[in-house]
Amino acid sequence: MNVPIELRSDNAAGAAPEILAAIGAADVGSALAYGDDLWTAGLQTMVREMFEHPEATVFPVISGTAANSLALAAMCPPWGAVLCHETAHIMQSEGGATSMFSGGAVMRGLTGDEHHLVGAHDVQAAYDATRWGDNHHSQPAVLSLTNPTDFGTIYSPERVAALSAVARARSLRVHMDGARIANAIAALGCTPAELTWRAGVDVFSLGAMKNGSVSTDAIVCFDPAVAAQLHYRLKRAGHVASKMRFQSVQLQAYLRDGLWLRLAAAANRAMAKLAAGLSGLGLQFVDHPDVNMVFVRVDESVIVRMEHSGLFFYRMGPGLIRLVTSFQTTDAEIDDAVARIAAAVAGNDR
Numbered sequence: 001m002n003v004p005i006e007l008r009s010d011n012a013a014g015a016a017p018e019i020l021a022a023i024g025a026a027d028v029g030s031a032l033a034y035g036d037d038l039w040t041a042g043l044q045t046m047v048r049e050m051f052e053h054p055e056a057t058v059f060p061v062i063s064g065t066a067a068n069s070l071a072l073a074a075m076c077p078p079w080g081a082v083l084c085h086e087t088a089h090i091m092q093s094e095g096g097a098t099s100m101f102s103g104g105a106v107m108r109g110l111t112g113d114e115h116h117l118v119g120a121h122d123v124q125a126a127y128d129a130t131r132w133g134d135n136h137h138s139q140p141a142v143l144s145l146t147n148p149t150d151f152g153t154i155y156s157p158e159r160v161a162a163l164s165a166v167a168r169a170r171s172l173r174v175h176m177d178g179a180r181i182a183n184a185i186a187a188l189g190c191t192p193a194e195l196t197w198r199a200g201v202d203v204f205s206l207g208a209m210k211n212g213s214v215s216t217d218a219i220v221c222f223d224p225a226v227a228a229q230l231h232y233r234l235k236r237a238g239h240v241a242s243k244m245r246f247q248s249v250q251l252q253a254y255l256r257d258g259l260w261l262r263l264a265a266a267a268n269r270a271m272a273k274l275a276a277g278l279s280g281l282g283l284q285f286v287d288h289p290d291v292n293m294v295f296v297r298v299d300e301s302v303i304v305r306m307e308h309s310g311l312f313f314y315r316m317g318p319g320l321i322r323l324v325t326s327f328q329t330t331d332a333e334i335d336d337a338v339a340r341i342a343a344a345v346a347g348n349d350r
């Protein structure tokens with residue numbers, strides 16, 4: 001029996017040792033609750049410095065869904081529409097959380113290009129289809145970009161800036177679902193500021209859980225008007241943890257000395273190695289993996305043999321699987337996974 005190899009999701013990975021150690025180190029004495037502690041104040045300062053923005057505000061929350069939906073609810077009126085790619089997690093996999101928290105805002109899915117990226121023409125088409133000022137029709141109020149996309153492709157700072165300009169032309173705010181933003185920044189080699197506010201992003205979800213934290217993601221807000229709302233909205237949604245210091249210290253450790261980017265780069269490298277191995281076997285990808293995720297077209301019989309070989313991955317549809325690496329994926333695991341897939345392709349059980 002082979003040892004299982006985890007390629008289902010980076011959510012299945014464990015925690016980074018640096019983050020676990022930081023939680024232990026914060027367990028000293030008492031500290032005021034609900035974010036009035038030194039760790040949360042330190043995190044605030046750190047985020048302003050790292051993102052080069054004096055008004056940036058960070059709000060720890062316990063999931064990517066909370067980060068996205070609460071931020072979007074603060075950015076979009078109840079009669080508004082959030083424009084996003086039709087495959088976006090916020091539209092397909094968050095159970096309508098944004099509509100619930102916003103009091104009725106809807107998602108409008110855009111088709112995007114062959115790389116699952118929204119283009120300026122998609123946004124323009126949504127504008128053209130809107131009956132502006134007609135109270136029978138939801139009014140576009142936010143453009144949300146998922147970076148990396150749910151298919152493992154990325155928006156460059158230039159592309160984000162171009163889309164933000166189209167959004168601004170109709171006074172839309174710009175949101176970024178950054179559940180894996182560290183993977184995007186590591187792949188692009190840009191600064192955090194370049195991919196966010198300098199490219200016109202008002203608010204983004206800072207994912208940490210898929211990349212080494214134990215129990216925290218965060219919202220980072222560059223718009224004081226949205227931050228003022230989040231102050232109340234987060235409390236009402238139950239996202240102001242009394243022991244916030246243990247969330248804040250995780251985020252501090254995550255961002256300190258580039259740990260988040262090193263972890264993400266490791267996950268990206270593991271995927272690049274896996275993708276090279278799979279290409280060598282002649283397998284076809286839906287998209288070139290820019291970060292740590294790839295969708296692969298494989299015959300059903302091969303999928304079954306892969307499953308029997310102890311590889312853990314998700315089936316996304318007939319003849320389509322998703323493989324995801326994490327900061328914990330080792331070179332040895334990738335070599336072993338490629339060998340098992342080679343055997344499965346050749347028709348052998350391994």
Ligand SMILES: Cc1ncc(COP(=O)(O)O)c(C=O)c1O
Nearest residue numbers: 063064065066089146150177179
């Ligand atoms: C792109 C994207 N956004 C948001 C989320 C939501 O994160 P969570 O599952 O922590 O709510 C996920 C989770 O997989 C995701 O892949």
